[in-house]
Amino acid sequence: MVQDRAAQLGAITSALASAAARRGTTVVVAGPPGAGFTAVLEASAGVARAQPRWCVVRGRAVLEEAGIGNALLQQLVSPLVEELDRLAAAGEDLAPAPRAALNTVTGWAVPSPGQVPLSMAVLWALETVSRRRPVLVAVDDVPWADEASLEVLRFLCRRLSGTSVCLLLAAPGSEPALDWPDADRVVELAPLDPVAAEVLLAQVAPDSGPIARERVLRLAAGRPRRLVDLGRLAQASAPAGTTTALRSAALPWVQRAVLDLEARPAAERRRLLVAGLLDDPSGAPLARRVERLLTDGGRAAGVHLFEDLPEPAPDPLLAELAAEGVEPGERATAHRAWAAVLEPVAASARAEGRAELAARLSGEALRQQALSTPDDAGERAGAAARLRSGAEELLRHDPRRAGDLLALAAQLEDDDDARRDDLLRAAETASALGRTLLAAALSERAGGPRTALDAALVARTRAARALVVGERERAVVELVEALGRCADAAAEDGPGAVAAGGAGRAADEALLTAAVLSVVALRGTGSPAAEAILAAAERLPEPVAGQVRAVSALLVPWQDAVPGEQQEALVEVLEALDRSSLPVLRWAADAARALGRGDLVGAVGRSRAPHLTGPAAVDLHLARYAAHLDTSISRAEEHIALARGHLQHAPELAAAVAQAQAVIDVVRCYSAADLVTPLPALDVRTTETDGARWAHAQSHRLRGEVQLAVEVLRPMWPAGQVPSTGALVSSIPYATSLKEAGADPAELRAVLSEVAAWAQGSATPLARVSRLLCSALTSDDVAEQEALLAAAAGEGGPPLVTGTAELTLGMLLRRARRAVDARGPLQRAVDAFEEAGMPGFARQAQRELAATAPQRPLRRVGSRELTSQEREVAHLAAQGASNAEVALSLGISSRTVAHHLQKVYAKLEIPGRQQLAGRLDRV
Numbered sequence: 001m002v003q004d005r006a007a008q009l010g011a012i013t014s015a016l017a018s019a020a021a022r023r024g025t026t027v028v029v030a031g032p033p034g035a036g037f038t039a040v041l042e043a044s045a046g047v048a049r050a051q052p053r054w055c056v057v058r059g060r061a062v063l064e065e066a067g068i069g070n071a072l073l074q075q076l077v078s079p080l081v082e083e084l085d086r087l088a089a090a091g092e093d094l095a096p097a098p099r100a101a102l103n104t105v106t107g108w109a110v111p112s113p114g115q116v117p118l119s120m121a122v123l124w125a126l127e128t129v130s131r132r133r134p135v136l137v138a139v140d141d142v143p144w145a146d147e148a149s150l151e152v153l154r155f156l157c158r159r160l161s162g163t164s165v166c167l168l169l170a171a172p173g174s175e176p177a178l179d180w181p182d183a184d185r186v187v188e189l190a191p192l193d194p195v196a197a198e199v200l201l202a203q204v205a206p207d208s209g210p211i212a213r214e215r216v217l218r219l220a221a222g223r224p225r226r227l228v229d230l231g232r233l234a235q236a237s238a239p240a241g242t243t244t245a246l247r248s249a250a251l252p253w254v255q256r257a258v259l260d261l262e263a264r265p266a267a268e269r270r271r272l273l274v275a276g277l278l279d280d281p282s283g284a285p286l287a288r289r290v291e292r293l294l295t296d297g298g299r300a301a302g303v304h305l306f307e308d309l310p311e312p313a314p315d316p317l318l319a320e321l322a323a324e325g326v327e328p329g330e331r332a333t334a335h336r337a338w339a340a341v342l343e344p345v346a347a348s349a350r351a352e353g354r355a356e357l358a359a360r361l362s363g364e365a366l367r368q369q370a371l372s373t374p375d376d377a378g379e380r381a382g383a384a385a386r387l388r389s390g391a392e393e394l395l396r397h398d399p400r401r402a403g404d405l406l407a408l409a410a411q412l413e414d415d416d417d418a419r420r421d422d423l424l425r426a427a428e429t430a431s432a433l434g435r436t437l438l439a440a441a442l443s444e445r446a447g448g449p450r451t452a453l454d455a456a457l458v459a460r461t462r463a464a465r466a467l468v469v470g471e472r473e474r475a476v477v478e479l480v481e482a483l484g485r486c487a488d489a490a491a492e493d494g495p496g497a498v499a500a501g502g503a504g505r506a507a508d509e510a511l512l513t514a515a516v517l518s519v520v521a522l523r524g525t526g527s528p529a530a531e532a533i534l535a536a537a538e539r540l541p542e543p544v545a546g547q548v549r550a551v552s553a554l555l556v557p558w559q560d561a562v563p564g565e566q567q568e569a570l571v572e573v574l575e576a577l578d579r580s581s582l583p584v585l586r587w588a589a590d591a592a593r594a595l596g597r598g599d600l601v602g603a604v605g606r607s608r609a610p611h612l613t614g615p616a617a618v619d620l621h622l623a624r625y626a627a628h629l630d631t632s633i634s635r636a637e638e639h640i641a642l643a644r645g646h647l648q649h650a651p652e653l654a655a656a657v658a659q660a661q662a663v664i665d666v667v668r669c670y671s672a673a674d675l676v677t678p679l680p681a682l683d684v685r686t687t688e689t690d691g692a693r694w695a696h697a698q699s700h701r702l703r704g705e706v707q708l709a710v711e712v713l714r715p716m717w718p719a720g721q722v723p724s725t726g727a728l729v730s731s732i733p734y735a736t737s738l739k740e741a742g743a744d745p746a747e748l749r750a751v752l753s754e755v756a757a758w759a760q761g762s763a764t765p766l767a768r769v770s771r772l773l774c775s776a777l778t779s780d781d782v783a784e785q786e787a788l789l790a791a792a793a794g795e796g797g798p799p800l801v802t803g804t805a806e807l808t809l810g811m812l813l814r815r816a817r818r819a820v821d822a823r824g825p826l827q828r829a830v831d832a833f834e835e836a837g838m839p840g841f842a843r844q845a846q847r848e849l850a851a852t853a854p855q856r857p858l859r860r861v862g863s864r865e866l867t868s869q870e871r872e873v874a875h876l877a878a879q880g881a882s883n884a885e886v887a888l889s890l891g892i893s894s895r896t897v898a899h900h901l902q903k904v905y906a907k908l909e910i911p912g913r914q915q916l917a918g919r920l921d922r923v
Contacts, residue, residue, distance in 0.1 A: 028171055456489065512582075625660055658680040673890055
């Protein structure tokens with residue numbers, strides 16, 4: 001499991017080659033302890049053994065043998081003596097004096113006066129063996145070797161030139177320039193880069209959760225040996241979903257760190273204790289101030305937020321061990337010192353408008369204060385209340401730490417109802433972050449729901465899980481129940497629960513639940529979801545009741561919607577979701593896209609994005625993917641890649657990510673030949689299924705299979721229901737396919753009616769352009785088509801919208817033989833599609849634009865030069881497209897395609913399309 005060590009192994013391999021050419025070399029491998037020295041030496045030995053004739057001698061110094069003379073040398077000499085004995089048996093004449101000296105190292109003889117010095121005897125043995133075969137001497141943990149062995153190794157460093165010996169020394173924690181000045185090469189083992197560390201941890205602890213993995217990576221600090229040990233600890237504790245104390249783990253590198261810690265001076269152990277008690281790294285620059293407060297009673301806070309001179313970060317493993325091993329009283333004192341330092345700095349950050357930093361520092365201060373709270377019921381209850389408040393503020397910035405604050409509040413709370421409420425909220429957050437085992441443990445500790453608010457939280461958690469696996473209808477049922485329970489709880493609280501400037505806990509949870517329900521449920525007259533929201537609003541206190549009524553506007557049928565109310569409702573929903581970690585932002589992104597406000601989605605969760613894991617992280621990036629679809633395909637694809645990186649802790653969302661990728665793959669295609677990747681199946685329902693249906697339909701259209709395109713898109717338009725956002729944004733290809741397939745005119749009119757209602761209710765450029773284009777593409781009157789398309793082109797909007805309108809207008813004008821008029825719209829279409837990163841559509845617009853170029857002089861009769869149209873037809877046919885597929889791609893008839901192909905065959909002097917590809921390559 002050697003990761004991220006290619007450069008170091010390359011240098012050692014080069015040294016082996018030098019030794020094989022009788023240029024003996026000494027290589028010292030340096031770096032911090034635990035950086036993977038043993039693995040590098042094993043890999044180097046493997047390289048030598050893989051080559052013919054190499055003799056590999058291994059040794060390892062042991063700290064307990066540092067006082068035994070020649071302890072390390074005995075490991076190295078024993079295999080050399082065996083090699084010498086084989087040479088003697090084969091008739092080699094060996095010098096008896098150095099051979100006898102070697103026996104004193106192996107224990108076969110007692111040192112005698114006048115014997116050959118051991119360093120000379122070992123050098124003689126290496127020279128003798130290396131005359132027959134190259135020798136690699138690999139020694140691990142050299143700094144722990146006994147002094148006599150070190151003296152021999154230093155002597156060898158100066159005497160190997162002209163031999164076929166490579167001396168490879170692993171010296172963790174040493175200074176090569178001081179300890180090994182005669183070494184020929186020094187190879188530094190730097191910490192693993194984050195990607196390599198992730199790969200190694202995945203091999204060691206494949207079942208560990210995201211937070212446990214984060215802890216291991218932080219404590220290992222890029223050191224592979226540490227990472228392997230800690231990874232095994234995380235793997236062993238994975239079934240419980242909890243964190244195991246380090247000092248209780250019988251792990252070699254942890255125990256080494258414990259010994260290292262105990263050997264350090266008291267001042268340094270205090271510094272490590274201070275660092276080990278800190279959870280949020282935003283407070284790290286204040287560590288020295290806490291240390292001063294503990295030692296000499298220094299001031300807790302100053303005028304500056306942080307110290308002017310940053311200190312080097314302490315070893316995270318030593319810091320955590322220091323925090324674990326300290327006496328409870330000393331730990332409580334350190335916790336109080338942290339709280340005393342953090343509180344004024346958090347207040348200063350808040351006064352300066354640095355909201356995220358203030359929330360983080362304040363949350364950490366509350367945590368430190370709570371951990372030092374004595375066993376007094378009143379103080380414990382007050383600390384729990386403050387932790388809840390801090391968690392609310394921190395939730396929009398770091399859900400993981402907010403959930404941990406809630407779990408800590410539950411530990412301090414003596415009131416059963418409040419404790420259960422804290423545990424359920426912490427479990428909901430853990431579930432959203434992919435911490436499924438921890439979520440289950442917290443839910444089990446909470447027990448069954450006893451209050452209306454408990455039942456609401458449980459139902460909402462079930463709804464979130466249903467949404468993750470695509471069960472939208474079940475989620476709506478659960479959300480309706482959760483909203484009703486929230487309203488019950490708010491009614492039980494009464495007017496006294498309404499604080500100045502806000503409502504009680506139950507009312508806040510009702511607003512969040514209503515916001516989720518408004519984007520998950522489908523629009524429609526008499527919607528049960530809308531009725532549930534309005535009924536809940538009647539029982540909620542103001543101003544929450546007004547906010548809940550406002551979000552219900554997103555469930556109004558489009559024909560009854562008021563654009564201004566729609567925008568206000570969307571803003572209200574996104575603000576509510578920004579205060580939550582529920583993985584439902586992707587559903588809100590659909591609503592935002594229908595209202596032309598995808599830009600608002602990017603602002604939600606911006607500060608907490610780096611701290612999300614599991615379903616919440618995948619949901620966030622899929623939402624941003626959807627928000628960028630109409631403006632930048634490349635940006636949308638970036639978010640798909642980011643979502644894919646979080647699937648390890650949200651495997652149930654793999655189908656959604658694959659369906660989203662299908663849209664990107666197809667939108668880049670110009671012809672059916674460009675579709676090289678199979679499209680995902682549509683039988684798994686996710687938030688991205690509508691987009692995947694568009695991708696399948698577009699692939700059918702590229703092949704000329706218009707009827708199949710209709711059949712794929714038709715399920716998105718159920719009779720008697722308001723179509724989804726995915727259906728509405730796919731209305732142009734659906735209406736066009738219906739027209740080309742000769743579908744029932746009533747079905748086409750129904751589509752146009754829904755699109756017109758959407759345009760009226762949203763008043764967005766995307767909706768208005770879709771209405772105009774659908775009307776134009778299904779009209780048989782050329783003049784009416786041109787007027788509608790010109791109006792669509794003038795609507796503006798994102799690149800995809802304007803590009804589609806300009807391209808369609810340009811194509812109409814070109815086919816009306818108005819090439820000069822067509823050039824402007826077509827050029828603008830090319831620019832729009834290139835800006836949006838849609839090469840397939842841009843290429844189509846470029847082909848149309850090329851066809852409007854001024855006519856060349858007439859070619860002489862018999863010319864073999866292909867026209868631009870003949871070239872396009874020939875290239876598509878050479879890629880395997882049928883005449884019907886070529887006709888659909890180029891907007892001409894199949895008969896015209898056949899005519900062009902006959903002319904191409906004649907000009908290229910080939911019998912048919914089987915020879916097209918090879919002949920075109922030579923033209």
